[in-house]
Structures are given as C-alpha cells and as structure tokens.
Amino acid sequence: MGLVVKTAKVTYIQGVAEAIDKNTIKVNDETYTCDNLVIATGSLPIKLGLPGFAEAREAGFLIDSSQILDLPGLPKKLVIIGGGVIGVEFANVFIDLDIEVVIIEGQSSILATLDKELSKTMTKLLSTRENLKIVTDAKVLEIKNNNEVIYEKDGVQASETGTYCLEAIGRRPVTDGFQNIGLEISQRGAIDVNDNCETNIKGVYAVGDVFGKSMLAHVAQHAGHVVANQILKKDHGTTFKNLANGNTVIPACIYTHPEISTVGLTEEQLKEKGIEYNSAKFAFAANGKALADDSGSGFVKLLSDKKTKKILGAHLIGHRVTEMIAEICLAMDNDLTVSDVANTIHPHPSMSEAIGEVAEELDRKA
Incomplete structure (x- = not known):
C-alpha cells in the first residue's frame, strides 16, 4: 500500500481520525480541511462476549481473521467458530496443510447464505477430508481453561480443544470518529449511501466495508472509482447501478x-x-x-x-x-x-x- 500511495503522490498521515465537521478532520492533534470527505474506514471482525472469551483472547488462544495470518507457527489443531465464507476458506487452507480442523456452526449447514446446492456440494466434498470435522446446529456456550470450546448440540454439551480458535462470525463497519457530523447510519451500523456513494451530507462519501452493502475488495475498489468520478464531475465515468436499494450486480x-x-x-x-x-x-x-x-x-x-x-x-x-x-x-x-x-x-x-x-x-x- 505504501508504494501505491507514493506513486499516486498522496499525502499519507498515520493516526486516529475524528471528523469535526464535513470539511474538517483532526488527526494526532493536527487539523486538516477538505472540500470533499471520503470515509473508507473499513470493518473489523465481530467479537462474541461469551464467558471465557475475553480471557481466551488475552491468552492468545482466541484469534480473529487478521491474527491468523500472523501466527508464529502452524497449529496442531484449529477450532473455527463459524461456518461462513471466512471460516470455510481458512478451514480449506489448514486442512491442505494436514492440520486438524473443526468447524462449529450454529446453522443447519455451512455456507448457509449460498444457494443450497452449492452448500450441499461443498459439504459433501469437504466430508471426504479426514482431518476436517464439521459440527452444525451447534450453540457455542463458553471457553474454559483458555483452550476448550464448549458447545451444545441436540441438547447435549460437548467440547473441542485446539492450539488456536478462530472466531469467524462476520465483520462490522467501523464508523468511530464520524458519528458526530449527522451521518445516517443503518440498523446494521453501516453508513447509508446513494448510487454515487454519497451520504446524506453533500460532499461526504463512503466507500468499501463501511457502507455495508457488500464487504468485498472489488466492491470497495469500484466504489473508489465511482467517488473519484463524482468529485471530478465526470458524467460518463464508473458508476454503480441500484446500489442504494441493494440490487447491484455484485459477484x-x-x-x-x-x-x-x-x-x-x-x-x-x-x-x-x-x-x-x-x-x-x-x-x-x-x-x-x-x-x-x-x-x-x-x-x-x-x-x-x-x-x-x-x-x-x-x-x-x-x-x-x-x-x-x-x-x-x-x-x-x-x-x-x-x-x-x-x-x-x-x-x-x-x-x-x-x-x-x-x-x-x-x-x-x-
């Protein structure tokens, strides 16, 4: 990212930003003014507040999708809470490394938001892998002794221990520092935007995970092009179709x-x-x-x-x-x-x- 920013001749300031108003940003006790404000603060992993979870995080056993990319070594066994896209992708990576993996999913199937035929097919293919165990319809209850995940299935409690436990239950938009300027925030905590990625405040835009329409890198990149076209007032530049009503064609x-x-x-x-x-x-x-x-x-x-x-x-x-x-x-x-x-x-x-x-x-x- 540093090379890309330098090549584009962008001034880069590292710090925590806070919007004073739609034209003023404060970072590290310095104030900066702007004609247009683009909020691209992204998202963070959702964290459960169940018994023992805070202690397990402190101990380094309970990790998120960013921390798992920076492990000091390969685990002997990985427990994954969540059988959505993030959980299943990481499960594939680790079983390919011959590491034992257990997925604990609350719904009746993994990848439950997909077309059922896709979910069933992937489940069938994964079931042939000896080092993968999938537990569905399971409710996670707590973490004991900083490395034992307790869950309930069919009214019976069970547990799985591992070297690490990946918490993969989704992500939430980050709007910290920008709630005080009158932005409209959706029930899911995302910043509402129109088809041009403009918020309810003229000249203030939001792109990427923070607008919550689809937390995918290619959507964020497209949104960046849309906003650039808007600011430069290009009539025939990149646009979104039906972004505000959720009907955009997004792969x-x-x-x-x-x-x-x-x-x-x-x-x-x-x-x-x-x-x-x-x-x-x-x-x-x-x-x-x-x-x-x-x-x-x-x-x-x-x-x-x-x-x-x-x-x-x-x-x-x-x-x-x-x-x-x-x-x-x-x-x-x-x-x-x-x-x-x-x-x-x-x-x-x-x-x-x-x-x-x-x-x-x-x-x-x-």
Missing part, C-alpha cells in the same frame, strides 16, 4: 477447493419471492477442459426469468470458477437474456463452455 467469490462464485438470487430466494423461473445445471464432469485438468467436480447453475429470459442468478462451484463469473455479471448488468449468452460463441475446449451449455438449455426451456 461473490469463495477461494476454497474447489472454488465457488455466485451472483444474483438463489433458488430459495426466488421461491420465497414468488418469482417464476427456469433452472438449469451443467456438470463439469461433462466438460472436456475440466476433465483434462483433472477437475471434473462441480457445476454451473443458472436461474432465469420464465417470461423475460433474463438471468436472475448464477451459482458455480469448480476449478477456477472465480474467473468465469464476470461473463454472467456483464450479461445481468446489461439486461441480456439467456438467448444472448447461448448465442455467444464460447471457445473449445474451455471451462466457460459450461456457461454456454446451461444458457442453451434455459433458452430451450423458455
């Missing part, structure tokens, strides 16, 4: 083995909303490139509107699928139909052929 990628990428609505969400849709799936086991790469597990699943044929959601699991999702995002962002995708010539042999195959099937269904 999410999970770097597990195999990878997961997803965008739009899940099949469960479509059913809940009462939207009529068509669904199609193509397995990588029938894809020549995937088989040549010895990566035949996984699939591409597309969901389209029954009447308009527009893509409503895409859910992929397989080798390098994080490289494939952008094509679907482009189609969704520009209101293209499955016919448009099906009529796009996909190279052979390639993993992306699977997208064309699924689109063709949905086109026939429509």
